[in-house]
Structures are given as structure tokens and as C-alpha cells.
Amino acid sequence: MTAIKEKTIAVKVRKDFPILHQKIHGKPLIYLDSAATSQKPVAVLDALRNYYEQDNSNVHRGAHTLSVRATEAYEGARDKIAKLINAASRQEIIFTRNATEAINLVAYSWGLNNLKPGDEIITSVMEHHSNIVPWQIIAKKTGAVIKYVQLTADETFDLEHFKSLLSDKTKLVTIVHISNTLGCLNPVNEVIKLAHKSGIKVLIDACQSVPHTLIDVQAMGCDWLVASGHKMCGPSGIGFLYGKKAILEEMPPFLGGGEMINEVFFDGFTCGELPHKFEAGTPAIGEAIALGAAVDYLMGIGMDNIHAYEEELTAYLFKKLGEIPNLRIYGPKPTEDGKGRAALAAFNIEGIHGSDLSTLLDHEGFAIRSGHHCTQPLHRLFNASGSCRVSLYFYNTREEIDAFIVALKDTIDFFTNMME
Template sequence: MTFTQAKTLAATVHNDFPVLSQEVNGKPLVYLDNAATSQKPIAVLNALRYYYEHDNANVHRGAHTLSSRATDAYEGARDKIAAFIHAASRNEIIYTRNASEAINLVAYSWGMSNLQPGDEIILTVMEHHSNLVPWQFVAQKTGAVLKFVQLTDTQEFDFEQFKSLLSDKTKLVSVVHVSNTLGCINPVKEICAEAHRYGAKVLIDACQSAPHLPLDVQDIDCDWLVASGHKMCAPTGIGFLYGKLDLLNAMPPFMGGGEMIADVFFDHSTYAELPHKFEAGTPAIAEAIALGAAIDYLSAIGMDKIHAYEEELTAYLFQQLEQIPNLQTLGPKPKADGSGRAALAAFTVGDVHANDLSTLLDQAGVAIRSGHHCTQPLHRLLNISSSARASLYFYNTREEIDVFIAELKETVEFFNGILS
């Protein structure tokens, strides 16, 4: 795809996102915080509104027309998710509030039931807190031991060190697919193959890959995969867990209540078949339906097309960032064509605090992230307290990157004048 075609893509979709057409602090909004949450297209907003205006009813529980229509749309979205990630069965898709809940589901259901003292869980030093804290809970409760894959000199997943950590004691490897701070794309297919040689299970955190890359869970051969809807054009409050069918069947329920039961007696209960065994209570019906609409929207564009465009944007972003004196990006540098990493750049600029950069850029209408990005241990390892982060999506343009760079230059010069 040429840049002209890519530019046409951004121009084509821009008006689908109403929030992008506003001014912030008197300046046109330049939204570069997509790794935190994406914006929502009209098709997704319409799906939410249509459900509440036409089909608002509880799913699975009613014989009336509204309940039937709501159930069809809700379960239809599950089919769309399964197809989007190439799951073998729709019953391998479990709705959750977000990826954090999906990881906790695996941690409490599988982890608490299967891990013993001395068993080992392998994580990486780049994990989001959501893929670290639940395993700390599990380790404290079961006596399992946490081990961590370190970084290479280019701040990527150290595959050789990972292989040295694997042993017959390894029961689980839980790893992020794309780092939300380093931007590196981890070799998840190879990680799964190595872990499975030792009989270990593998969970993939796909929060930063599902919105940007084509995913095939059967090709990756992961045991579980989690993602969050709000990062992929869907609303907040909805995510999903993928799990291999035999694993999910063997796992006990995570929560008890309505929907997840078959029969209830005073002294015991039996449980529903997959996927409902893990979906207690009234679900986020509208949000699930809207997630299905978001998947329709992304699929109509094409994940390959989105990925190719973002690679071009990434190459351009990093070229422009090189103009800023004393700016250091985190993670590996992209190749000349922008491939090899995600469409985000976390960075530091000398002694200027990331929060100060973000605050002044906001005054110019540019939205970026600042802080530790829920990777505090990684920031400590890199000996920095915080970083700024600009993250792109397919509706961003080179022109927006130009605005960001110009304002960043001015902001850095302002603070250097104060600090000098």
C-alpha cells in the first residue's frame, strides 16, 4: 500500500469518528493516546443506540420478541469475535468486562486449581500490571514462583534467556503480545511452541495487538488470549477471553449467580455449558453488541490494511522524533519501513518531566499519555520515573504527527529555557 493509498484510508475514515472533529483549548484535536483507549466510530455508537431504542431486554431469559432479538445480536457478536481471531469454536469466547477480568478469570479458575508450591510462572519485565498483579495473588496463595524474562540490548523480549528459564517446573507462561511501553512485538508463536515442549500453558495479552494486527489463535497455538474492546473501537466495559475448549471445560466457574447455572438446589448447583459457565449475571449486552459492530467495522477496512498503514505512520513518527534534542525513545527502533514494532513511541526528553510535556501539549490540542503506563516495574528497571507516549491508530495522519512534533519542539524549548 502506497502512502497515497494510506492517506486516502485516513481521510476516508476520519468523519466516522465524531470526537475527532472537535477543538480542544481552541485548537483542532490531535488524538495520540490510542494505546490507552481508541475512539468510537458512528457504526459502534449507532449499535449502542439501536439496542436501547429497539431491542432493550435481557438475553437468554425471555420468550418475547425483544429478548429474542437481543439474544441474537448478543450471541451474534460472539460469533464475530471467534471469526476475528480464528477461534475453532464460538464456545471458546467468554465475555468479560475487560482484559483484566479475563486474566483474573484464568488466574483464579485455572491457577488456583492447578498450581502447587514450587511450580513456576514465567512473565516478562514489560508486563502491564493487569498481567502481573493477578499472578502475584496466585503465587502468594499457591506457593508458585514467579520468574521474569529480561530485555535484550535493544529492549526486546530476550528469547534465549526465556528458553533458559523453562523447565519441567514451568506450568504457565503469561506474556504480552505487544508492549504498551516498549512497542516491541513479541514472538508469541515461538514462545508457545517452546513452552508447550515442557507441558506449560500459555496466556497471551493481546490488548495492544488485537486492534492493530491480524490474529490467528490457532496458528499462534496459545492456550488463552485476552483483549479489551475499548482499545479496538468498541465501548468500555467489554472484553473477551479466548481459551481452548478442553481447558475451559476443565476449569471451574469463576463467579456464581444467574446465567452460569444449569440447575440450582438448596445445597448444590450444576453449571451451564460453555461459554455461559463463566458469564454470571446480566451481561454488558449493549457493549457486547457494539463490540461486534466494532469488529465488523475493522474487518471491513481489513486488519492487513490497518497494519500496513500504521507501519508507514510509525516510520514517519520516529523520523520526526529524531529532530528533538535529547529525546530518547523506549524499545526497539522500527525498520526503515516502520515494521518490527507497534505504532507507538514512549520517550523521555532530558530532565523535562513527562507530565509537564503532556500538560503543555494539551494546551495545543495534542493528547498524549504521560506516567508509567501501568508498567511501574519496567520503568524502575530502566531507571526512569515516567515517560511520555504518543500512540497512533489508522485514523491518524502524517499532518497530525507534524503538529505533534512542532508543539513538542516548542514545549521542550520552553522547559529547557526554564531549567537552564
């Protein structure tokens, strides 16, 4: 079964990713940093190039052929994203520069206008800085209070602690779906149901879930969901916000200017309809079109197929990492068949600094991440300045994991011998 999936997914698609076929320091590149950014298939590169070579024009503002073609492709990408996450309406998809901007849009448009002194925002200690800092800014401006859900003993989202934080003062819950450091899959469905019982709004950071598993926002029931294109085989500089139509209609515009208006007068203006109300100025047209091509590519493989294959890779990765002594992995262990966490592992090795480890591995052709992964508060809880992280995607193979483990063991031995 594994061999069949590997043949039909990883081996089959690798030809679509030109960047993977190169050498780094004379060694074949093995890319293990997809949680930071994914690589781009030819279909995405072609879509971006085709726009600039054939259709380059502004959208919505011209009757000529190039503008019509650009507008159709741009709005077509919105339709594709709506279908990918099963939004009820294309008007619920707002293009942003990235997930960070999408969270800031909600923070400044909804948060600044709805939160009052003493109101409470619940988030968690595992959040990316993008889902902490905007709310700290808004809390300071409004007098709201932020409360953080702690971790369980196995370093997952503590649902019982979350329940204890809920009160009549809670106005917003904003949490990550899958942690980019712990790899845990948070119980977002239950969190949303509990919050909605008390009329509390919920925002989900889905940067690490949309690229890897099937997302259904209607079944999930969240009020907002954000994701970044560059983590899902799309280009950088493009992301999206999903929001329930009724909520988006009530929110004031985030930015003012061209495109988001209906009419402008000397003494005021009226907003355009959704989704344009939140898309001021000339958008990242080519990037949005290329993101649409990325969605086509992912859906062509099948999100269920990607998820199932990554579960197998996860099980294998953790089995091999388990062979290495003094290696501390953050977050929960997966089941034997790879369920229960994402295909990534953040770890530290006793006595070896993560940046030193990643630098030597780079000289062997391995691209892994080292640092705090934009989760400094979480690392402080672990008394760690940072960690190494290896993260997989559907274009990775077991053979790459095997090669990584060999190189990791050799690198550890090198440092161990130096210290003796």
C-alpha cells in the first residue's frame, strides 16, 4: 500500500517541482522545510508567467480584452478557493497578502470596533506570532484582556483549561488548527461549538492545515479562517481570509481607496459589495491567479490522498527519529499509523545548538529549519531559545527521510567527538 501511494504521489509529482532537482554544496537537495514555505509546481510557475506574458492588465477596471481575461482568471481563483474549503459563497473569500494580513484585517476591522474594556480574547500558548501580536495591539487599544490556553502533559491543546477560561466576558477565540512547532491537531470543532453556545466568535489559523488536509468551513462552523498561499504550493505575497458573509457585511472596511468603493463624494463614500469591500487598491493579480493554479494542482492530487500519504510519512519519520538518543521532540507522538499530528517534528538534541546542526546539514544538502519558528513564547515555556524542525510534504519520500536520519546521526557524532 505504501509503495503504491509513494509511486502515485511523491515519485510521480517530483518532476513537477524544478527546484527539487538541484545540488546544494555539491549534494542533491533534500527539502524538509515545507512548514515554512512549500515548493511550487510548474503549473503554478506557468500560471504566473502566463499572466505577465499574455494577460497583464488591471482587473475590474477595463473593458478591453486583456482586462477581461485578467479579471476572469483572478475571480476564477476566488471560486477555486471557495470550493477548496467549501465556503457557502465566493463573497466569503477575501484575498490578502498573507495570513498575517488576514488576521490583522479581522483584528482592526472587527476587533477594534467590537471589543471593549474588560472583554476577553482567548488564544493559546502555541500560537504563531501572527496570531498573538495583532491581538496584543488591539487589546492595548481597546482595554480587552488576552487569556492563553495552556498545554496538556503530552504537549497538546488543553481543552479542559480552555473550558475553564470561557466566561461571559469572552468575545473572541482565536487559535491555530495545527501547530507549526508542536504538530498537534487542535480540537477546533469542539472549541467552535463551545464558543458558539455563548455567542463567542472564533477565528482559525489554518496555515498548516489547508495545504495538507481537507477543510470544510461550513462543517467546521468557524466565523473566520485564514491561510497563506506560499504554504500550499502557491506564490508568496498572496493569502486569503474566509469569513461568514453576514459577519463580513457588518465589518467596516480595513483599508480605504480604489476598488473597495461603490461611490465617492467630497463628503464621504459608500463601500462596494463583498468581497471587494476588503480589497482596496490593485491586488496581487498574478499571485492570486497562480494560487488558483495551486488549488487546481492540489485538488487534482486529492486532499484526502495527500493527507493519507503524509500520515505514512509521519509514522516513518517518528519511527526513525526514535532511533536517536538524547533527541527531544516537542508535541505529541503520532499513532503507529501516523495519525494525531502533522508531518513535522521540532526537536532539540542535548548539548548541540540547533543553528549549528542545521548549518552542517545544509552542507550535506538538507534544508531544515532552525530558530523559534515564530513561536517564541512557546519555546520559553520549554526553556529553549529555539529548535530544529523538519517538515514534510507530499513530494517527500521515505528515501529522503532515510538519508536525513543518516546525515543527522553523522552530524551528531561529529559534534559529540568535538566535545570529547
